[in-house]
Amino acid sequence: MTSDHDTAARFGRRDLLRAGGVLAASACAPTWAQSGSAGIAARPEVSGDDIHLRIAHQMMTIDGRRRHAIGINGSVPAPLIRLREGQTVRLHVENALDxxxxxxxxxxxxxxxxDGVPGVSFPGIAPRSTFTYQFPVKQAGTYWYHSHSGLQEQMGLYGPIVIDPATPDAAAPAREHVILLSDHSQLHPHTIFRKLKQQGGYFNYQKQTLAGLLAGRDQPAGERRAWGKMRMDPADIADVTAATYTYLVNGHGPRDQWTGLFAPGERVRLRLVNASAMTTFNVRLPGLAMTVVAADGLALRPVTVDELQIAVAETYDVIVTPDDDRAYALVAESVDRSGMALATLAPRVGMRTAAPPLRPRPLATMKDMGMGAMAMGGGEATPAHDMTDHDMAGHQMGGHAAAGHEMGAMNHSMRDFANAPEVKRxxxxxxxxxxxxDRTGEPGQGLADVGHRVLxxxxxxxAAxxxxxxxxxxxxxxHLTGNMERYMWAFDGEKLNEVTAPFAFLENERVRVTxxxxxxMGHPIHLHGHYFELVTGHGEHAPRKHTVQVQPGGTVTFDLTADAVGDWAFHxxxxxxxxAGMMQVVTVRPRGEGAA
Incomplete structure (x- = not known):
């Protein structure tokens, strides 16, 4: 492992002077997030059995501009918490806010x-008070933490967690970096929400135009009319865009361009965390392949790709091996391609490479409308399940025949409640x-034709x-339901404040959820307190996740063992x-109490 002292000794005076501006901008960042980092293993942040965290207002600097934020221990992002599997940790959280x-x-x-969800699992941390969380650490891997109060997460109240395995992995890479992606706006989050309520596409500056239609970049007139009848814009891929957001890597904007160091030829683990409020990122390092080895903290059989889509709240661990003595751009493009987060991997401080241009914006398709079977020429499109999977999954198309339908045929059926008896009118x-x-075999919006391997x-x-x-x-x-015109979101047509009963499970019950x-729009759905297994045809080695992106007009099926008694957020x-309402409560009751 290269130490901070050894790394510094390799840099000349010119390198340090060139990096001076970037390092100055990093001064208020936690150590792990400062540009020119030699790696988090060499720079532990907060660790041990007793950890103190203080939530407070502060300022942060992004691309040379001072901005208001909420941070922890004087920094945004918050400190890296480093734990070890098997320990019991006490986290004393002081709320210095009003x-x-x-x-x-x-x-x-x-x-x-x-679990830290006010109104579901505890009362919240009152102003000017301290709450102590205490729990055993049961797992290893890459995780993160954030506020679950109001819109504080958007203001900077988030940070990474790295948990080392109880038994060290002798084959682990010598160097690792946390790559924490986020979005920041100078608008107050309540202002953003108010504008979205006034007009769902308020921040969409990439609407279709007549010029785009004539140039062949936009959809044909017939499809545009169909979207118009639904009062939807196929260019409306993201609710909040670069019109107000600056996209960050470890708290640094694209101009600051955070830098992580490597030695040519060494294996480097990148712990990718999407800590954004609203942004799905497409991540790539042009000229450098990524081997994905973990998702949501759990080990996978390695798979090598050139790009991956990381939804809000997901984590991926990837291994890269940069052989050349040059800088590599780390590009995290927003799903609507209105902007990007940008960082550098380099052998020396001060090295940079040009950012690639933004790629053309994607447009929503018939599949995104929920007309996937029509787009595929009819027939049911289901994952490669084994027979048991297929029997359990049932018909995912709601009984509609796909072949022979014309675009106009969908208009009468877009609110067909008979197709979804679970949904409240x-x-x-x-x-x-x-x-x-089922779209789990697809790479995500806009990535089908990029010409390289996408996860x-x-x-x-x-792996296990x-x-x-x-x-x-x-x-x-x-069902994940919404109304973009009124900016209302829900499960089964019921917002959280309208729900009369939670989703109820018995302890250790095994349930297949579709x-x-x-x-x-895509929705990253997160279940607290549990992992679930994606039904994607891998049987006993199905990937286990706690957050899954459900693509527009698509389905995701997973198997859940409800093994954690209590009330859990599901959102x-x-x-x-x-x-706006897309949240409910999952309650797991001990055997003998019965289910609602």
């Missing part, structure tokens, strides 16, 4: 009353996907056999979607 706050340990398997339901299809969920195979391989006891179907996205991790 409003309630909280910390949720995203992806960590903790007792429900330590409410203003929250603008459309119901007539023909949703899909079906590429993920768990799943701990529970029982067949499901029952099946549950949940999520159906009736909207034309879309798009912050403003959750704030």
């Amino acid at each position: 409003e309630e706050s909280s910390i949720h340990w995203h992806g960590l398997l903790v007792p429900f009353h330590m 409410s203003p929250t339901v603008q459309t119901i996907a007539p023909m949703p299809v 899909t969920y079906r590429d993920l195979v768990a 056999r799943n701990p529970d391989v029982r067949a499901p006891d029952r099946a549950l179907r949940i 999520l159906v996205n009736d909207t034309m 879309c991790h798009m912050l403003y979607h959750m704030h």
Whole structure:
């Protein structure tokens, strides 16, 4: 392992002077996030059995501009918390704000009353008070933490967690960097939300134009009319865009361009964390392949790709081996391609490489409308399940025949509640996907034709056999619904404040859950306190995740073992979607109490 002292000794005076401006901008960043980092293993942040965290208002500097934020221990992003599997940790969180706050340990398997969701698992941390979280650390890997109070997460209240395995991995790379992606706006988050309520596409500056249609860049007139009848814009891929956001790597804007160091020829682990409020990122290092070795903290059989889409709240560990003595750009392009986060991997401080241009913006398609079977020429489109999977999954197309339909035929069926008996008739339901299809074998919006290898969920195979391989006891179907005109989001047409009963499970019950996205935007769905196994044809080595992106007009099926008694948040991790109602409670009751 290269030490900070050894690394500094390799730099000449010119290198240090060239880096001076960037390092000055890093002064308020936590040590792990400062530009020119030699790696987090050489720079532990906070660790041990007793950890103190103080939430407070502060300023941060992004691309030379001072901005208001909420941070922890005087820094944004918050300090890296480094733990070890098997320890018991006490985290003393002081709330120095004049409003309630909280910390949720995203992806960590903790007792429900330590999960950190006000109104669900605990009362919250009152202003000017301290709350102590205490729990055993049951896992290893890459995780993160953030506020679950109001919109504080958007203001900077987030940070990474790295948990070392109880038994050190002798084959682990010598160097590792956390790559924490986020989005920041100078607008107050409540102002952003108010503008979205006034007009769902307020921040979409990439609308279709007549010039684009004539140039062949936009959709044909017939498809545009169909979208118009639904009062939707196929260019509306992201709710909040670079019109207001600056996209960050470890708290640094594209001009600051955070730099992580490497020695040519060494293996480097990049711990990718999407800590953004609203942004799905497409991540690549032009000229450098990535080998994906973990998702949501858990080990995978290695798979090598050139690009991956990381949804809000997901984490991936990738290994790169930069052989050349040159700088590599780390590009995290927003899904709508309105902007990018940008960083550098380099052998020396001060080295940079030019950022690639933004690629043409994607447009939503018939599949994104929920017309996937029509787009595929008819027939059911289901994942490569084995027979048991297929029997359990049932028909995912709602009984609609796909072949021979014309574009106009969909108009009468876009709110066909007979196709979705689980869905409540409410203003929250603008459309119901007539023909949703499983899209876990696709790379994500705009990535189908990029000309290189892109990760899909079906590429993920768990390194270890799943701990529970029982067949499901029952099946549950949940619709993701929304109304872009009124900016309302929900599960099954019911917002959180309208729900009369939670999703109820018995302890250790095995349930197959199918999520159906009736909207034309992707939703990263997160279940607290549990992992689930994606049904993608890998049997006992199905990938285990706690957050999954459900593509527009698509479905995702997973098997859940409800093994954690208590009340747990279940929500879309798009912050403003959750704030607008796309959240419910999952309750797991001990055997003998019965289920609702």
